[in-house]
Amino acid sequence: MESKTILLVEDNADDEALTFRALMKNNIESQLVVARDGAEALDYLFATGKYSARDVNSGPQVVLLDLNLPKVSGLEVLRQLRANERTKHLPVVILTSSKEEQDLLKGYDNGANSYVRKPVDFNEFIDSVRQLGLYWLILNELPPARR
Amino acid sequence: MVSDYSISKKLTWMNMLVSGAALLLACGAFIAYDVASLREGMIYNLSMQAQIVGFNSSSALLFNDPHSAENTLSALKAWPNIVSAGIFTPDGRPFASYLRGRDGRVLTLPPILQGKTEIYRFNRSEAVLVRRIVFQERETGFVYIQSDLEGLKVRVAQYLGVAAAVLATSLLAVLLISPVFRRAIAEPIVHLAGIARIVSRDRDYSVRATPTSDHDELSVLVDDFNDMLSQIQLRDAALQQAHGELEQRVAERTRELSASNKELEAFAYSVSHDLRAPLRSIDGFSQALLEDYADKLDANAQDHLQRVRRAAQRMSALIDDMLSLSRVTRCELRREKLDLSAMAKSIASDLQEAEPGRCVDFVIESGLTAVGDPQLLRSAMENLLRNSWKYTSGHPTARIEFCRSEENGLRPFIVSDDGAGFDARYADRLFGAFQRLHTATEFPGTGVGLATVQRIIHRHGGEIWAEGEVEKGATFYFTL
Numbered sequence: 098m099e100s101k102t103i104l105l106v107e108d109n110a111d112d113e114a115l116t117f118r119a120l121m122k123n124n125i126e127s128q129l130v131v132a133r134d135g136a137e138a139l140d141y142l143f144a145t146g147k148y149s150a151r152d153v154n155s156g157p158q159v160v161l162l163d164l165n166l167p168k169v170s171g172l173e174v175l176r177q178l179r180a181n182e183r184t185k186h187l188p189v190v191i192l193t194s195s196k197e198e199q200d201l202l203k204g205y206d207n208g209a210n211s212y213v214r215k216p217v218d219f220n221e222f223i224d225s226v227r228q229l230g231l232y233w234l235i236l237n238e239l240p241p242a243r244r
Numbered sequence: 245m246v247s248d249y250s251i252s253k254k255l256t257w258m259n260m261l262v263s264g265a266a267l268l269l270a271c272g273a274f275i276a277y278d279v280a281s282l283r284e285g286m287i288y289n290l291s292m293q294a295q296i297v298g299f300n301s302s303s304a305l306l307f308n309d310p311h312s313a314e315n316t317l318s319a320l321k322a323w324p325n326i327v328s329a330g331i332f333t334p335d336g337r338p339f340a341s342y343l344r345g346r347d348g349r350v351l352t353l354p355p356i357l358q359g360k361t362e363i364y365r366f367n368r369s370e371a372v373l374v375r376r377i378v379f380q381e382r383e384t385g386f387v388y389i390q391s392d393l394e395g396l397k398v399r400v401a402q403y404l405g406v407a408a409a410v411l412a413t414s415l416l417a418v419l420l421i422s423p424v425f426r427r428a429i430a431e432p433i434v435h436l437a438g439i440a441r442i443v444s445r446d447r448d449y450s451v452r453a454t455p456t457s458d459h460d461e462l463s464v465l466v467d468d469f470n471d472m473l474s475q476i477q478l479r480d481a482a483l484q485q486a487h488g489e490l491e492q493r494v495a496e497r498t499r500e501l502s503a504s505n506k507e508l509e510a511f512a513y514s515v516s517h518d519l520r521a522p523l524r525s526i527d528g529f530s531q532a533l534l535e536d537y538a539d540k541l542d543a544n545a546q547d548h549l550q551r552v553r554r555a556a557q558r559m560s561a562l563i564d565d566m567l568s569l570s571r572v573t574r575c576e577l578r579r580e581k582l583d584l585s586a587m588a589k590s591i592a593s594d595l596q597e598a599e600p601g602r603c604v605d606f607v608i609e610s611g612l613t614a615v616g617d618p619q620l621l622r623s624a625m626e627n628l629l630r631n632s633w634k635y636t637s638g639h640p641t642a643r644i645e646f647c648r649s650e651e652n653g654l655r656p657f658i659v660s661d662d663g664a665g666f667d668a669r670y671a672d673r674l675f676g677a678f679q680r681l682h683t684a685t686e687f688p689g690t691g692v693g694l695a696t697v698q699r700i701i702h703r704h705g706g707e708i709w710a711e712g713e714v715e716k717g718a719t720f721y722f723t724l
Contacts, residue, residue: 109521109525111521111522111524111525111528111529112521112524112525114528114529115524115525115528115529115532118528118532165517193517194516194517194520194521194524195513195516195517196516197512197513197516215520215524216524216560217520217523217524217527217556217557217559217560218527218553218557218560219524219527219528219530219531219532219553220531222524222528
């Protein structure tokens with residue numbers, strides 16, 4: 098079984114380290130790719146820029162997207178994802194600190210599959226990540242890739 | 245049409261009545277006076293005639309010569325108004341007579357009182373005069389003359405005719421002159437009435453009544469009327485201006501308010517994002533330390549790290565509570581009819597589900613409704629019921645009630661429990677933000693819950709207050 102990729106779009110180095118740690122704790126077999134800002138995320142997803150060598154068809158299993166990103170915002174990344182034929186169905190989980198109504202609404206309006214609030218308590222965070230991993234990587238079925 | 249208006253008619257009628265009455269009175273007075281003097285004249289004549297006849301018939305009486313007396317009497321023929329005349333003897337017997345016409349009337353002598361020389365009387369158709377004849381101081385007989393009143397009647401009729409003619413002419417003159425009244429009096433009044441009707445019907449205060457040329461009360465009325473209209477117009481304009489200014493001020497204030505609201509929202513947003521991220525790092529890496537270096541850290545070090553973690557989590561809870569408190573003030577208030585009983589029941593079942601081990605008796609009155617924002621009120625109810633749940637956790641069993649007071653007047657809603665209660669001396673600190681009457685080890689909490697509830701209740705225009713006793717429970721009353 099090819100190892101599944103998770104694309105984590107997160108600008109905060111601490112959060113990135115903690116997420117990685119949480120995934121490890123849960124023995125989730127997957128490769129974690131990190132994009133530090135919106136532009137990098139788009140580059141990876143569409144195999145442009147510094148990721149032009151990547152095979153565009155081996156897309157990530159799921160994208161964990163933070164909303165507050167430099168250069169290109171999380172919502173903008175989401176919009177572009179949904180606009181593209183190939184990435185239209187890619188599962189995107191918005192993982193962010195905010196619980197503000199407007200963010201929730203905007204996220205779902207632009208086609209996010211799920212919205213999870215990052216808890217402060219690390220144990221809770223580990224649990225959240227475990228659940229996310231279990232669901233999106235193992236339980237969830239991706240649509241067949243378009244040729 | 246001006247001529248149809250009752251004021252000119254009234255004036256005309258008034259004039260006619262007054263002139264008519266005056267004329268009638270005058271004519272009446274003159275006629276009466278004239279009749280009186282005519283009668284006087286007539287009596288004077290009759291008296292003269294009686295004296296002459298009496299004198300000339302004295303000898304006839306003395307010498308008992310009726311024939312001669314009749315001759316004397318017949319001279320009266322010269323006066324056609326004399327109907328009959330007679331001479332009587334001193335004892336009242338007829339001596340001689342004269343008759344104008346054929347009708348032979350028996351003349352009777354009316355009695356003459358002792359002292360009088362002559363008497364006369366008038367009745368409807370005749371005047372009668374009786375005179376004593378005295379010759380050389382001896383009563384020799386009586387003369388009686390009767391006259392008709394035809395002449396008088398003719399005169400009176402003539403007068404009446406003239407009077408009627410004068411009356412008719414003057415009334416006609418009044419009618420012909422009435423347009424003058426109209427111009428001077430009725431017209432300005434009618435014009436003023438017309439203007440007043442326009443003003444009150446159309447609310448048009450720009451019209452004015454035309455001023456009259458004379459300087460009487462009417463012109464004063466017209467001038468004052470116009471002045472009043474000008475005042476109303478000025479006042480209207482001032483009101484309009486003030487209104488406009490007020491609107492401007494309100495719009496400005498609203499702009500300021502919404503600007504500051506926007507700022508608050510941006511602030512809250514930034515808080516909810518940016519303050520939490522470092523907290524996550526603090527907690528996460530402390531935990532990482534604990535896990536990865538457990539063998540290298542002694543119990544003390546581990547305790548330190550646990551405190552660090554707990555502090556970070558507490559700060560997160562505080563941030564959450566502060567945000568929800570600010571959200572209460574920020575967001576728009578919706579007004580919907582809400583079933584508070586159903587809300588309470590749902591919250592109660594949530595609480596019970598989260599901790600099924602606890603034995604709590606919820607007594608919730610049915611059918612309690614209110615009008616307000618569904619989210620905010622649910623938040624308030626949750627806070628109150630969660631508090632009751634929390635503060636009864638020390639007791640093995642508990643009873644939490646939600647009902648409405650039946651007292652007249654306010655009729656507040658009541659949430660009460662029989663838990664830890666609070667010391668009533670500190671009741672005024674109950675609703676302060678971050679004020680607590682228990683320590684965190686006794687009962688967890690940030691002290692914002694009741695402050696949030698109070699703010700929600702106040703935004704709905706209501707009041708909230710509480711009663712409590714240590715270990716006897718707490719009761720919260722609120723109105724909406």
